Amino acid sequence: xxxxxxxxxxxxxxxxxxxxxxxxxxxxxxxxxxxxxxxxxxxxxxxxxxxxxxxxxxxxxxxxxxxxxxxxxxxxxxxxxxxxxxxxxxxxxxxxxxxxxxxxxxxxxxxxxxxxxxxxxxxxxxxxxxxxxxxxxxxxxxxxxxxxxxxxxxxxxxxxxxxxxxxxxxxxxxxxxxxxxxxxxxxxxxxxxxxxxxxxxxxxxxxxxxxxxxxxxxxxxxxxxxxxxxxxxxxxxxxxxxxxxxxxxxxxxxxxxxxxxxxxxxxxxxxxxxxxxxxxxxxxxxxxxxxxxxxxxxxxxxxxxxxxxxxxxxxxxxxxxxxxxxxxxxxxxxxxxxxxxxxxxxxxxxxxxxxxxxxxxxxxxxxxxxxxxxxxxxxxxxxxxxxxxxxxxxxxxxxxxxxxxxxxxxxxxxxxxxxxxxxxxxxxxxxxxxxxxxxxxxxxxxxxxxxxxxxxxxxxxxxxxxxxxxxxxxxxxxxxxxxxxxxxxxxxxxxxxxxxxxxxxxxxxxxxxxxxxxxxxxxxxxxxxxxxxxxxxxxxxxxxxxxxxxxxxxxxxxxxxxxxxxxxxxxxxxxxxxxxx
Numbered sequence: 001x002x003x004x005x006x007x008x009x010x011x012x013x014x015x016x017x018x019x020x021x022x023x024x025x026x027x028x029x030x031x032x033x034x035x036x037x038x039x040x041x042x043x044x045x046x047x048x049x050x051x052x053x054x055x056x057x058x059x060x061x062x063x064x065x066x067x068x069x070x071x072x073x074x075x076x077x078x079x080x081x082x083x084x085x086x087x088x089x090x091x092x093x094x095x096x097x098x099x100x101x102x103x104x105x106x107x108x109x110x111x112x113x114x115x116x117x118x119x120x121x122x123x124x125x126x127x128x129x130x131x132x133x134x135x136x137x138x139x140x141x142x143x144x145x146x147x148x149x150x151x152x153x154x155x156x157x158x159x160x161x162x163x164x165x166x167x168x169x170x171x172x173x174x175x176x177x178x179x180x181x182x183x184x185x186x187x188x189x190x191x192x193x194x195x196x197x198x199x200x201x202x203x204x205x206x207x208x209x210x211x212x213x214x215x216x217x218x219x220x221x222x223x224x225x226x227x228x229x230x231x232x233x234x235x236x237x238x239x240x241x242x243x244x245x246x247x248x249x250x251x252x253x254x255x256x257x258x259x260x261x262x263x264x265x266x267x268x269x270x271x272x273x274x275x276x277x278x279x280x281x282x283x284x285x286x287x288x289x290x291x292x293x294x295x296x297x298x299x300x301x302x303x304x305x306x307x308x309x310x311x312x313x314x315x316x317x318x319x320x321x322x323x324x325x326x327x328x329x330x331x332x333x334x335x336x337x338x339x340x341x342x343x344x345x346x347x348x349x350x351x352x353x354x355x356x357x358x359x360x361x362x363x364x365x366x367x368x369x370x371x372x373x374x375x376x377x378x379x380x381x382x383x384x385x386x387x388x389x390x391x392x393x394x395x396x397x398x399x400x401x402x403x404x405x406x407x408x409x410x411x412x413x414x415x416x417x418x419x420x421x422x423x424x425x426x427x428x429x430x431x432x433x434x435x436x437x438x439x440x441x442x443x444x445x446x447x448x449x450x451x452x453x454x455x456x457x458x459x460x461x462x463x464x465x466x467x468x469x470x471x472x473x474x475x476x477x478x479x480x481x482x483x484x485x486x487x488x489x490x491x492x493x494x495x496x497x498x499x500x501x502x503x504x505x506x507x508x509x510x511x512x513x514x515x516x517x518x519x520x521x522x523x524x525x526x527x528x529x530x531x532x533x534x535x536x537x538x539x540x541x542x543x544x545x546x547x548x549x550x551x552x553x554x555x556x557x558x559x560x561x562x563x564x565x566x567x568x569x570x571x572x573x574x575x576x577x578x579x580x581x
Contacts, residue, residue, distance in 0.1 A: 060560050074155035074232075075239035078404045081162050089415060089427065090162040091405045092463035095296030097130035101424070102294050102414045105130075116401050130295030136462045141397035148391050148554035151398040155232045156542050157242035159406050159465045162415075168430035169210040170536045171416070171451070174409050175438035176200040177225060177531055178452040179445065181316040182280045185255045186498035192221045200224060203437050211537065213246040225315070225530075226250050227523035229548075229574040230541035244541065248576040249516020250523050254495040254507055256312050257521035258349070260321070261494055261504060264331035265348060271331050274309040274502070278320045282452035284410055284533075287417065290450050293458045294411065301456035312524075313501035315531035319454040322469055322528025328521055329385050329476030336484045336514065337378060349490055356484050356514075358571070362564040375562055381483045384554065388475040392550045396471045396543070397462065406465035409533055410458045413451030420449045451533055459534035466546055467539040470526030474547025474574070475554075477522035481571035482555055482581070486515030515572055522574075544574050555581045 081090025093104035108128045115123035119142040160167035187194045215223045233241035264271040335348035363371045371377035418424040489511045494504040526540040555569045569581040
């Protein structure tokens with residue numbers, strides 16, 4: 001993976017051009033003007049409003065389809081590991097049959113490759129599995145999306161090679177996260193005396209290839225494990241270069257987003273912010289159980305929950321939150337709300353007197369109307385969150401199954417274990433992880449060199465790159481920034497009480513904005529999977545940029561359908577630059 005300091009995010013110019021084409025072809029008329037229609041013979045009566053809508057609908061659908069078809073198809077390079085190793089140790093092979101060392105049955109993997117190439121559901125049914133767990137929706141990557149661009153139009157830079165120092169640095173971070181899963185986030189401050197945090201900071205600062213965000217050029221306790229975004233550098237025609245940037249707002253304030261710490265109003269009900277914390281138990285540190293999970297057998301271990309709910313206060317808590325699909329962005333939309341007619345609506349974070357909608361929302365300027373479920377109202381926004389989830393997973397799964405097939409951290413941990421414990425010298429694990437303090441401490445605590453996981457089943461049965469959770473989070477955050485006023489300062493910010501995380505206490509510091517806390521919410525959800533041990537940092541960072549582009553494509557198409565006079569969706573990207581759709 002090559003990094004540069006160029007400022008052009010992935011495919012911005014291509015999408016901007018398509019946006020302009022679609023808007024020019026299909027933008028709604030201003031009030032009082034006649035819609036542009038095909039010419040009508042003088043002998044025919046003028047078309048009525050229903051006929052005009054039918055004609056405009058056809059024109060918009062056609063124009064958007066042609067605009068999408070005109071988008072360039074970007075190169076989709078991978079890191080070469082799938083072809084580099086005949087035994088496929090650089091690829092994700094979980095749920096297929098493996099030998100005693102965890103190397104895949106090559107005939108089974110060849111059948112999987114054929115299915116990934118053809119997309120024929122029958123070919124997927126011919127793949128022999130090693131246990132009871134099944135492949136997670138690979139045929140979904142062949143679905144056609146009628147809103148937003150199709151999955152082939154979105155690029156990811158190649159991820160780190162198996163034998164690289166960059167991959168090893170990310171592994172060192174994951175071993176430290178496993179060791180520090182149950183440490184309170186209150187300890188992640190620059191004056192901390194926590195020995196584990198200080199050791200992690202010291203070691204990651206020595207790894208030149210580590211790509212985490214820095215404060216004044218260094219990893220600090222306050223920046224440790226926080227997030228970055230990885231954009232394709234479009235000035236490199238090969239698609240192999242990338243640029244890494246800290247996510248705007250993620251280094252501000254407490255590690256946990258304000259949107260995860262507030263109960264969300266849901267009509268007459270409340271969505272509570274507290275969660276049921278998992279007990280401090282880790283999994284996949286036994287080689288027999290590790291191999292069972294690689295084969296796709298049901299795990300022998302089970303999670304257990306503590307008896308008292310609390311606010312997210314540790315890395316394990318974020319892993320717990322991210323284990324299954326949470327209502328994070330749905331709840332954030334409720335917290336922000338949109339004032340309704342007659343002064344009603346959800347108070348959320350702001351009183352009803354504060355208009356939380358994006359300044360470009362056309363109903364901010366209307367005297368007689370408000371937005372609703374059709375357009376520009378809270379139900380409409382929430383519907384796009386659901387649509388965005390399915391559309392983005394189609395793109396993510398194309399990259400997972402058909403382009404990259406990157407091995408999961410749990411499989412990499414198996415290579416580390418066999419290299420050190422069983423002297424398998426041909427496994428090309430970099431010395432940066434083999435000689436790390438994190439690996440030594442993990443071996444002392446857990447009894448093996450395997451990577452400890454928070455989930456007994458390890459990762460879902462699809463490959464590591466991109467991260468489905470992170471790309472969903474990125475789409476959710478981007479859409480909400482387009483819908484709501486991201487510049488608003490969140491009143492009365494809070495954090496879990498360091499002495500009692502069942503309570504919230506005030507947080508004081510620089511102002512926290514809606515946009516920054518939405519970005520942080522995306523990071524919390526994506527990084528929760530790293531805290532669990534199932535994703536690499538680069539999986540999440542690249543997925544933030546990918547999800548942002550998918551959301552932009554979806555918003556581009558939505559804009560063309562509106563009848564309201566509308567100046568476009570305007571918001572700030574993860575890298576801090578402004579965009580208007």
